[in-house]
Amino acid sequence: MKKVDIDFYKRILIFGHKFKGYAGLEINGALAGMQLDHLEQEVSGELSVVWSSPLVPSEILTSFGVDSVTPETVAAFLASAGKGGELLLGSEANFHSGDCCSFQRIAIMALETGLVPVPQAFIATVPICDDNPRMSDFLSQKYDREYFLLDVPATRDQAAVDYTVGQLRELISFLEKLTGQAFDPERLTTAIKESNRTRFHWQKANKLRQTEAPVIYGVAPLRMTGGLLLQKLGSPELSEAMAGYENELSGRIRTKEFLPCRHRLLWLHLFPLFDNKFMQFIEVELGMMVVFEESSHVWWEEIDPIDPLSGLARRILDAPLAGTVERRIDTVLKMIKDYDIDGVVNFSHVGCKSLTGGVLFLASAIKKAGVPFLELSGDCLDNRSPATAQWRSRLEAFAEMLD
Amino acid sequence: MAEQSAGPAAIGVFCSYVPLELIEATGFRPQLITGLEAERSDPRLPANLCSYVRRCATFLDSQVAQQELSGLIVTDSCFPMLRLWDNIQERANFPFQYLLKVPRLNSQSAIDFFGRELEQLAEDLSLINGIAFDKEKLYSAIELYNHFRSLNQRLLKIIMVGGRPQLAARLTGLHASASLQNRRELNLQLENLLAEIEGSEPDVSKAQRPRLLVAGSHFIDHKLMSTLADLGGEVVGVDSCLYDRIDTDLIKADKNDPIPGLAAGYLYKTPCPRMRANREHLFQIGSQTDNGDYDGIIFLQMKSCALHSYNLPVWRNMMHETGVPLLILEIEDGEWASPRTVTRLEAFLESLRG
Numbered sequence: 001m002k003k004v005d006i007d008f009y010k011r012i013l014i015f016g017h018k019f020k021g022y023a024g025l026e027i028n029g030a031l032a033g034m035q036l037d038h039l040e041q042e043v044s045g046e047l048s049v050v051w052s053s054p055l056v057p058s059e060i061l062t063s064f065g066v067d068s069v070t071p072e073t074v075a076a077f078l079a080s081a082g083k084g085g086e087l088l089l090g091s092e093a094n095f096h097s098g099d100c101c102s103f104q105r106i107a108i109m110a111l112e113t114g115l116v117p118v119p120q121a122f123i124a125t126v127p128i129c130d131d132n133p134r135m136s137d138f139l140s141q142k143y144d145r146e147y148f149l150l151d152v153p154a155t156r157d158q159a160a161v162d163y164t165v166g167q168l169r170e171l172i173s174f175l176e177k178l179t180g181q182a183f184d185p186e187r188l189t190t191a192i193k194e195s196n197r198t199r200f201h202w203q204k205a206n207k208l209r210q211t212e213a214p215v216i217y218g219v220a221p222l223r224m225t226g227g228l229l230l231q232k233l234g235s236p237e238l239s240e241a242m243a244g245y246e247n248e249l250s251g252r253i254r255t256k257e258f259l260p261c262r263h264r265l266l267w268l269h270l271f272p273l274f275d276n277k278f279m280q281f282i283e284v285e286l287g288m289m290v291v292f293e294e295s296s297h298v299w300w301e302e303i304d305p306i307d308p309l310s311g312l313a314r315r316i317l318d319a320p321l322a323g324t325v326e327r328r329i330d331t332v333l334k335m336i337k338d339y340d341i342d343g344v345v346n347f348s349h350v351g352c353k354s355l356t357g358g359v360l361f362l363a364s365a366i367k368k369a370g371v372p373f374l375e376l377s378g379d380c381l382d383n384r385s386p387a388t389a390q391w392r393s394r395l396e397a398f399a400e401m402l403d
Numbered sequence: 404m405a406e407q408s409a410g411p412a413a414i415g416v417f418c419s420y421v422p423l424e425l426i427e428a429t430g431f432r433p434q435l436i437t438g439l440e441a442e443r444s445d446p447r448l449p450a451n452l453c454s455y456v457r458r459c460a461t462f463l464d465s466q467v468a469q470q471e472l473s474g475l476i477v478t479d480s481c482f483p484m485l486r487l488w489d490n491i492q493e494r495a496n497f498p499f500q501y502l503l504k505v506p507r508l509n510s511q512s513a514i515d516f517f518g519r520e521l522e523q524l525a526e527d528l529s530l531i532n533g534i535a536f537d538k539e540k541l542y543s544a545i546e547l548y549n550h551f552r553s554l555n556q557r558l559l560k561i562i563m564v565g566g567r568p569q570l571a572a573r574l575t576g577l578h579a580s581a582s583l584q585n586r587r588e589l590n591l592q593l594e595n596l597l598a599e600i601e602g603s604e605p606d607v608s609k610a611q612r613p614r615l616l617v618a619g620s621h622f623i624d625h626k627l628m629s630t631l632a633d634l635g636g637e638v639v640g641v642d643s644c645l646y647d648r649i650d651t652d653l654i655k656a657d658k659n660d661p662i663p664g665l666a667a668g669y670l671y672k673t674p675c676p677r678m679r680a681n682r683e684h685l686f687q688i689g690s691q692t693d694n695g696d697y698d699g700i701i702f703l704q705m706k707s708c709a710l711h712s713y714n715l716p717v718w719r720n721m722m723h724e725t726g727v728p729l730l731i732l733e734i735e736d737g738e739w740a741s742p743r744t745v746t747r748l749e750a751f752l753e754s755l756r757g
Contacts, residue, residue, distance in 0.1 A: 095719050097704065097712035097733075126507065130482050130677070133507075134713035137682060141717070149679045151513065153504040154479035160504070163516045170510075323479075324502075325489040350451050353709060357452045357486030361493050377449075 004043050004117050009036055012081050022280060023217035026248050030241040031224050034232070035077075038067055042117055048179065051107075051139075052123040052231065053132045055319055056150055057312040059191040059234035059303075060168065061123075063184060064175045068123075070231045071107030071135065074116055075381060078106055079273045080223075085384035087113070101351030102381045104135040111139065118143045121178055123171070125150035127322030129354060148174045152316055154323040164313035191234035192305040198233055201242040203298045208249040209291060210339055213258035215249060218290020219279035222271055225295040262287030263402045266335055268294045268346040268362075269355055272391070274383035281392060282345075286399045292339040294320075297331060325358035329365045336371055343402050345395075348377040374398045410585070412473035414528070417459060417487065418480045419644050419675065420505040422665050423586075424544035424654075425521060426476070429528035429536065432585060434472065436462065439624070444735075448490070453483035453707045454735045460490050474499025474531070476524070480677055481710055499531050508679050509670040518666035525662070542661045547586050549653045554593040558600070563639050563696070566605025568612060571638035572628035579625055613698040613755040616688070618642035618718075619711050620703040624739040631701075634745075636752050640697065642688065644675045676710040685714065689721040697727055699755045701748070704733045728755060 013032040041047035050061065052068040061068045078087060084106060090113065091105040092098065110116045122136035122145060133149055140147035150167050153160040172183050209216070232238040265282070267290045272278045282288050299320055303311030316322070320331035336344065344366050348356040359375055366373045376391045413434040414426050423433040436459055444457030445464070462468050463475070474497050477488040488502050504520050506513035529536040555574075562570050577592055613636050617623055623643045631638055652671070656664030674680040692700070702718050704711060715731060722729040730751040732744060 095716045095731075097715050099704070099707050099709050099712040101709065131709050131713075134676065134710060137679075138713050138717065141682065149507060151507045151679075153506070153516075154485060154502070155504060159516065159519060163506075163512065166512045170512075324485060324492070326492070348449070353452055353707065354482035354485070356449045357456075357483060358489055359449065360447055361489055364493075 004039075004114060006040060006043060008081075008115075009039055012077075022284065023219045025216060025220045025245065027241045027245040028220055028224055030237075030244065031228060034235075034237050034241070035228075038069075039116075042067070049117070049119045050121045050123055050178075051119045051136065053125045053129060053136075053150075054230045055125050055127055055152075055316045055322070056123050056171075057168070057233070057315070058231050059188060059195050059308070059312065060171060060175065062191040062194075062234035063188040064179050064181055066120075066175065066179065068231045069119065070228075071110075071132065072103045073228050073231065074110050075103040075106035076228075076273050078110055078115065079381035079383070080276070082274060082383060083115075084274050084381040088382055088384070100135070101129075101131040101349075102379050103351060104131045106381060108135060108139065111143070119145065121146040121148065123148045123150065123174075125152055125316065127152050127154070127316060127319055129352075131351070146174070146178055150316075152322075156314075156317045156323070160317055161310060161313050164316060165309045168309045168312060188308060189305040192303050192308045192311075194236050194239045195233040196302050196305070197239040198229075198242045199298055199300070199302065201239065201246045202229075202296075205242070205246040205249050206292070206296055206298060208246065208253060211253055214261055214264075214289045214291050215252035215257055215259060217259065217279070217283045218265070218267060218293055219271075219283065221296050222267060222279065222290065222293050225293065259289065260287060261289040261291075263342040263399065264289060264291045264340060266290075266292055266294070266332070266339060266341040266344045268332065268344060269352070270349045270380045271347050272378070272380050272386060272388065274381060275386065275388055278388060278391075282395055286395060288343070288395070288399050288402070291341070292335055294332065294335070297335065299331065321355065325361050328355075328358065329362055332362065333365065333369055336366070336369060341371060343372040343374065343398060345374045345376065345398070347380060348375055349380045350378060372398070372402060412532075413471055414474045414476060414499065415463075415468070415472045416476050418478040418484060418505075419672070420478050420480055420669055421476050421503060422521060422669050424541060424548050424665060425525055426528065427544040427547070427586065428541035429525060430532045430534055431473065431528060437579065438462070440467070441465065445490075448486070451707055452486060453481075453705065455705060455708075456483040456487045459487055463491065463495050469497075472497055474501070474528075476501045476503055478503045478505045480505055480675070483707075499528070501527060506670065507677055509667070514663065514667045514670055517670055518663045521662050521666055538659065538661055541665070542656060542658050545654050545656045545661055545665060547590070551586055551590050551593070552653050554590060554597060557597055558593065559640075561597075561600055564605065565612075565614060565637055565639055566607060567600065568606075568632040568637040569629065570600065571617075571641060572625045572632055575623065575628050575641065576625035612637040613752060614639045614696070616640040616642065616692070616697045616700045618688070618700060618702050619714070620644070620705040620708070620734070623703060627703075627739040627744070630740050630745055631748060631752075634749055634752050635756070636699075636748075640691075642673070643703075676714055681714075685717055685721070689725065692721065692725045692727050699728045699730065699751065701730045701732060701751070704731060706733055706735045 013036045042049045047067050049067045049069055051071050054070050058068045087106045087109040090109045096105050111118055122140045124133035124136040136147055152164050176183055265288045300315035320327045348359055363373045378387045411432040414431045415434050415436045417436050426433040438455040438458035441458045441461035444454055445460035448457045506517055525536045558574055615636050615638050617638050620643055628638050654668030674684050
């Protein structure tokens with residue numbers, strides 16, 4: 001197995017930390033530093049890491065002293081560093097079908113090429129992605145690691161909650177075997193309190209973004225949300241960073257550091273991670289500010305620290321991207337109202353059959369609400385033959401239409 | 404069509420994890436939707452969505468579907484299926500539309516959960532038919548389907564021996580027609596086929612044909628099996644999702660309370676790639692291949708089926724280790740015997756014959 005090149009990550013993460021560019025926030029730097037610390041500890045053997053799906057409750061892992069990394073974050077990071085196309089080419093040579101999502105194919109190749117360490121185990125769940133469980137199963141066989149499938153139904157009734165709670169108990173037993181430690185409910189309580197603190201500041205920050213004029217560029221939260229935050233819920237470093245995020249936003253509002261805004265956009269799903277200038281084009285050149293993004297939405301209730309499993313189960317089952325499309329539609333329509341949205345852009349990542357398959361119904365509901373909708377379609381990680389010129393033309397036309 | 408409308412009303416199903424016995428026991432006729440009912444995919448759905456689902460969406464929009472089907476049962480087996488459910492919710496208006504939750508595990512808690520799901524389904528189906536759910540009827544339906552399974556198992560054993568190159572195509576053809584008739588008639592046809600086969604000796608001169616396993620995809624059309632026989636091969640094994648995954652064991656159910664046994668039977672059946680147990684199933688195929696049961700394997704990759712896609716490198720590694728040639732054919736639903744497919748099959752069989 002090739003030794004992981006920590007310097008590669010240092011170059012990118014420290015660069016990102018020191019030179020935040022036009023849109024960087026303190027929290028982006030804090031998260032970059034946290035990722036680098038964890039990677040160094042993992043490589044030196046001080047930290048035990050598993051790969052997990054974004055909806056696997058990381059608080060449970062934290063209570064065992066296990067760090068979770070989502071393969072999607074690994075892939076997103078490598079694509080941002082310009083390695084997407086190269087790794088995808090390698091995956092095709094290894095007989096990974098183009099029908100598999102490029103997030104998973106890049107993650108597979110990141111292990112294959114030694115760009116990241118092989119995790120101790122794989123833990124996957126199903127509500128928002130078919131690919132992650134299949135990839136985890138494949139990799140656990142290839143690297144002779146344990147694999148746990150957190151099975152979750154597509155509905156939210158009490159039977160689904162009870163079944164999922166049972167699954168979470170199985171996950172705890174799995175981690176006991178994996179780590180050789182007995183489950184300590186107090187450690188889980190501590191992790192849940194940290195997670196609730198993160199949620200509290202995250203929600204407050206989201207509320208602050210409902211101000212009349214934006215104070216941040218949407219690309220900053222777009223880069224940090226989704227898998228990256230969910231995989232660290234329960235960590236004190238994250239709740240600290242999130243408190244800082246809220247402070248930074250309220251400070252900017254207090255000092256009236258409002259940014260010019262031609263139109264208020266709601267951004268759905270992903271964005272081309274390999275093109276560092278893409279969001280700048282939309283927000284700075286076209287003046288269409290992403291005032292909120294789907295990936296920042298905090299959908300779950302505060303979790304009871306004393307009896308956390310049903311709250312954690314509800315968080316998985318209630319995810320707006322899970323199950324049938326109607327939940328996503330309801331959530332998006334509420335965001336349009338809350339953030340006073342002028343137009344909605346959905347970037348349909350072609351590898352994601354789950355979300356792209358529902359865009360037809362989502363678009364129809366948004367248009368019915370009288371809000372213009374634009375769908376951009378492509379692979380957000382593959383820098384080999386991007387349709388960026390076409391996307392830019394369509395965005396220009398969309399901005400003119402909103403005028 | 405006229406004959407069918409005189410019988411029980413049909414409930415359309417799309418996935419092999421829907422217990423057909425339950426539909427039968429509540430007074431309906433299960434109708435497997437193969438995707439071949441429609442001539443093209445629904446252009447409104449994105450091209451990266453499973454072509455089977457896109458074809459089903461077209462079919463469900465048709466007048467034929469509206470006339471033939473009284474209801475639909477969709478499963479949460481994969482995301483394309485959930486999107487089909489969204490499509491139905493948005494656009495279809497069948498008297499009965501049901502989303503059945505199917506676990507991906509076969510643990511006791513999964514069986515219990517699935518059992519409760521089936522109880523609910525049985526109640527809802529009975530309600531719409533205006534009857535009370537009858538456990539005895541369910542037990543009888545399980546017996547009927549178990550008879551179907553045992554007939555299949557006998558036929559599969561004969562197919563595995565070889566020397567009857569068209570038999571796999573005939574069996575798959577009968578399964579394909581299962582949607583158009585009731586299970587009793589199908590069993591009768593299988594019994595007749597068995598009697599015909601058991602009364603004749605295998606053609607030893609034909610036993611020299613390359614022995615093939617056809618795997619992958621949700622459904623394999625009998626035309627493809629027939630083409631393989633015409634090209635000089637012999638299909639001795641099939642591993643596909645639809646039509647019950649025909650090597651399924653008999654369901655062991657309690658006469659007084661048959662649902663738990665039914666739930667367990669379906670969760671333990673030959674697993675599709677969505678199931679956690681699929682890994683063990685692949686090992687089993689690998690070991691059969693290692694034993695020399697197959698001379699070549701044809702893997703049919705349904706376009707845009709991510710669940711099956713992750714098995715491709717696994718199949719490739721297994722065949723690399725056993726030295727058995729593997730042909731991977733990517734197909735859109737409905738192009739089973741297209742000229743492109745036939746050319747690829749021809750070349751593969753030529754290479755097997757050396």
